[in-house]
Amino acid sequence: MSKRKAPKSEKNEDIVEALIELAEYEKNVERNRFKEKAYRKAATIIAGLDKRIKSGDDAKALPGVGDKIAKKIDEILETGKLRKLENIRADDKSTAINLLTRVSGIGPAKAKELVDAGIINLDDLEKHKDKLNHAQLIGLKHFHDFEVKIPREEVKELFESVKKVADSIDEEYMMEVCGSFRRGAKFSGDVDILLCHSEFKHSDKHHGDLLHRLIKKLTEKELVTDKISEGDTKFMGVAKLPKHKHFRRLDVRLLPVDEYYCGLLYFTGSNIFNTEMRAHAHQKRFILNEHSLRPLECGKPGAPLPVSSEQDIFEYLDYPYKKPEDRD
Known part of the structure; x- marks a missing residue:
């Protein structure tokens, strides 16, 4: 999954982006999941509004917006900025941790470990690849591509290419793109495909090679370019369409048909x-x-x-x- 998915709101974009940035800070630097969830919930609710928030009191009428978040909204509305965010951005360690967690495969704990070792940017990471595991190396390799959102039409094209390969193997495969794409988003951070097969049920002890044979064929067709991990029921990797310049994160999850x-x-x-x-x-x-x-x-x-x-x-x-x- 994409590591940074901010909901969009034309009417309250400044407020939403500030709350998402605060959520990232709480997740990556403070490691406070409670505050992270609170900021993300408020951001999601506000992103869904079709009118401009006029005050913190106005926001407090919304589910998930309490006094502390309302005061931050008042500050943004009154000054156009947020002092807490300015302090966070001015702190080199916080900035470095937030940057490194944007590398796919690097979580908050690993980012702090790297920063404590003096690794604070991508150039430093390139010089210390020995400190990264396989997934993190792929994340670094494709960092700039993974930062680029995927247009809806490209998600459709990639999915149709995967489905065409699956149908050529076995027409009993069934699949669909999930996540924000299925909810109608214009852009996605990655492509998440849910896969099942009519003959694979929860009671089966073995998954066969249902997922493996699909990934094998996608690799042969050069649609899959890198494998991050591959098990019997979940694949995480990288895909690229021939006519597109960006490499994209691709996850495929196999479920029994009765759980689909x-x-x-x-x-x-x-x-x-x-x-x-x-x-x-x-x-x-x-x-x-x-x-x-x-x-x-x-x-x-x-x-x-x-x-x-x-x-x-x-x-x-x-x-x-x-x-x-x-x-x-």
Whole structure:
């Protein structure tokens, strides 16, 4: 997945970008996941507004916006900037950690380790490749390409190319692009494909070579250029279309056919929508996750319910159906 996905808002873009930057700081430097989640939730809610926020009090009427975030919004509205962010940007260590975590495969702990060793920029990383693992080396190799957002049409083209290869192997493959793309985003940070096969069910002990044979063929066709990791059910790597100049992050996840639609719902997102739907399921005495929908029986999850579409899940839960583009 892309490491930095900021929601967009034409009306409140300055506020949204500031909150996302604060979230990145809390995640990468302070390692405070609670504050990170709070900033991201507020940013997502504000990004969905179709009108300009006029004050912090105005923002506090929104879910996920408390006093502290409201005060920061007031400061942005009144001064056009945020003192806390200026202090963060002026701190060399914080800036270096935030930069290094943008390299795919480098998390906050590794970034701090590198900065503590005196490695503060990409040039330093190039000189100390011995400190990086395989995934991080690929992230460094393609850093500039991974920073470039993928236009929707290019995601479609890459997906269609992958699907064409899959169909040539076995027409029983089924797949779809998930994430923000499926929710209608104009640009994506990476391409996440959910894959299944009609003969692969949860009860099967072996996955066969369903994923491996697809990746093998994609590599032979030179669509896949680098492998970060490859297991029986998940591939992480790099892809490139012949007529395009940028290399792109590609993830392919294999699910059993009887888990496919719960997985499709979950991996489409958004995170806020998933949280709300799982909470609703619990109120209705169900357990919903990326694998299954189960009724709660005497406080314990029962057998998975048969699910043959996303709509089935909404109907079981008596939850109004929302199209993917309405799940932000």
